[in-house]
Amino acid sequence: MSTTKKDNSLVFSRRGFMKTTSLASGGMLIGFNLFQSCKPKAEPSIDLASLNYNDFNAFIEIADNGAVTLYSPNPEIGQGVKTAMPMLIAEELDVAWKNVYVKQGDLDTENYTRQIAGGSQSIRSSWEPLRQTGATARQMLINAAAAKWGVDASECTTSEGVITNSKGETLGYGDVVKDAAVMEIPEEVTLKEIKDFKIIGTDASNVDIDKIITGKPLYGLDYKAEGMVYAAVLRPPAFGQKLESFDATEAKAIPGVIDVVKIGESANALLNSEKRNWTVVLGSSEKVVVIAESSWIAMKGKKAIKANWVAETTLESTEFQDEKLNGLLDGNNFTTLREDGNVNKAFASADEILERTYESPFLPHNCMEPMNFFANVTADKIHLVGPVQTPEFAAQAVAAMLERDVKDIHLEMTRMGGGFGRRLYGDFVFEAAEISNTIKKPVKLISSREDDMTMGVYRPAIKYRIKAAVKDGQVTGYHIKEAAINGNMYGLIPNFFPAGAIENYKVDVANYKSNITTGAWRAPYTNFLAYAEQSFFDELAEVMNVDQVQLRLDLLENVKGTTDERIQYSPERLQQCIRMAAEKSGWGISKDGVYQGFVAYYCHNSHVAEVAEAVIEDGLPVIKKVTCVVDCGIVVNPLGAMNQIEGGVIDGVGHAMFGSFDFKNGAPTTKNFDRYRLIRMKEAPVVETHLIQNEFAPTGLGEPTLPPAGGAVANALKAATGKRIYKQPFMQDPSFWKTPEKEILG
């Protein structure tokens, strides 16, 4: 697909996923499928004739006057791809970023299908295809200018939307755009060399900034349609319960309540049918829905419903789940995900053995914008609008549920008030569609914070037991066991560091199936695994009497030159992060009253090292600062990248410190922000970020700085208080109690 020339620029010869046309208004429109171009290895349809503009969902428009508009349809959950992805195109198109207008699909856009999945892989996988798209357009413009001048295209150069030939004559993109639109799409284009980048690597503001700061409608909850009513859904209060009966008399008497209906049958039928060939949370239970003229009345009506619920399966409590997970760790029912050498032999001949168990609770996502969706199901069309990260899947599932053709569905995505994994699950889309189908009206499903926190697809509770063997000053064996709820670590996670660094190494997993719905939460599994392993290394270094940083550097030394293809982290790159973090944070240089904790971690294709600093204030430990070194390859938009990095670190610190979520009789014990504690301004540490400069292709940023933060905090707290914390959230540990009896916070 691509070849690298001697001068390091990339030459592409893959066409076919683009089409150009001239616009009635005089400009040029280049269509391409962002979704396809973001799959690095997907072979696009080559048959150009079979493509029409409905196959494209992203466009570059170059107007007569040279103005460039990039239509970006990608879902934005706060990670900044809506800004960074167009930057890649603009770079190779060779236009000035300030002259580029990035247009979002507005909330009311009709007939514009943009079924795009987002995620932390967006930039990584679009790095080459999007640049190729821009380069192709640029080449066509050059070819048009060259033809006009009667010169060879290779004599022409471009800069900021202007083409220059060897005689010094110039033409603007707008001058040749009409001719370019009908030119053949070039067979091959050459991408810029990294040293020639003008846009990539420079700061670009969030493209939605003006709308955000002036309060324009952007989010799903802001969407309105003619004749729209509001729906509040009463779901079983506990996992394991189902609806037995309900009385809606009082609710119906409230002025503004339009109707009270029951849903769940269609979703149930789908759940139990053969058509269900995907894994998803559908909420199998029947629910009571209050339909009202306004959000407030819908919520008020819901409170007035008298419902009876009966237990169908076990109503679990945190103690019950604890017992189950402990039983798994103590038992023998594991699946082995990776095994090198023989850990048992290593333990048998060890000088010293260290074994520790780490525990974490369930966590809700708590997106700032509660789950919501608009649906209008009519005989000829289904219109769905709102925040969802998996629109293609949601459309398919709704079609299957309502026994409709997926072509009837028109789904629009809005900007999302946070995702963190929660909006990968389309439960609220199905509910909205079923409600609209039942009442035959356009409807907006809304959730209160209590609904949102109790209808969760939670980060599951997990426990890790890690055991290491030390012999002659070396780590000779490492055995990690995972006991988790509903699922286990997957993909390449078992091959993350320290896999490859220790001769005898084993990853075992087991899980308990609970009726509590669980799923992806920002940096799945690693969000807790990093804390467990990195705390363990800290303790291991103490046992071995070596410096924490040195232990990690030494272990990584063993990985160099590995031929194991499952090992995707680079020991050299991780070592570089470690050295820089140690240097920038002044590791090992004692500062009075400042206690440091170190971590180094690889996930989501990025390498990170963090140093947290704790001080004691009023007799209690406080995290004041985190130094964070990130190697995520080339940074497309440093301004956006720093925001992601800082947010990831503070989010990681916050959830490790405060995130607590328990169940009693199947129901969450915290339901809103009065009892559920999120990190706030005064608790947020200063984050000092350093980016490693290199020329590797860009990798993920939305997630990789979060997992290490919990470990850095745990290690800093140990340094400050002398006590190791084996359980999250740390705030519930007695080190944070003023007096042994009284828990001051959390």
Place this chain on the structure above:
Amino acid sequence: MPTYQLKVNGISQTVEVSEDTPLLWVLRDHLDLVGTKFGCGIAQCGACTVHVNGIATRSCSTTIAQLENKEITTIEGLSENGTHPVQIAWKEVDVPQCGYCQAGQIMTASAFLAQNANPTEEEIKNAMHGNICRCASYTRIKKAVQNAAKNIES
């Protein structure tokens, strides 16, 4: 349902809602001012912050019946075209991630700076502590408030 007279962003409005309706939902559902956001409904997150007679107020927990003869300002009315020093600072610093909490943050910050134009870092942290940002853009929020204070001064 009873009718209420309101003055929002300098414009008099009449709405017909039940007397327990929070200002938040009057703004969002009845007046089409959706810039004010819903986050918790119990005065814990600050997403719904507006100004009532210049004071930062949680609109989710202020009922319509409490607002007679009061001047209400929402994010849409903070300035024309986003030119309030706090909005300018928010743009300069590029604060938002998902952006959902930011209207509330801006309304809290602007009311605070109107009372205290030259705050210390500690005062800023205290003033902004009540507004949750789930994306944890706290570093930039603090910086933007500091910049806004400078903008106001000059």
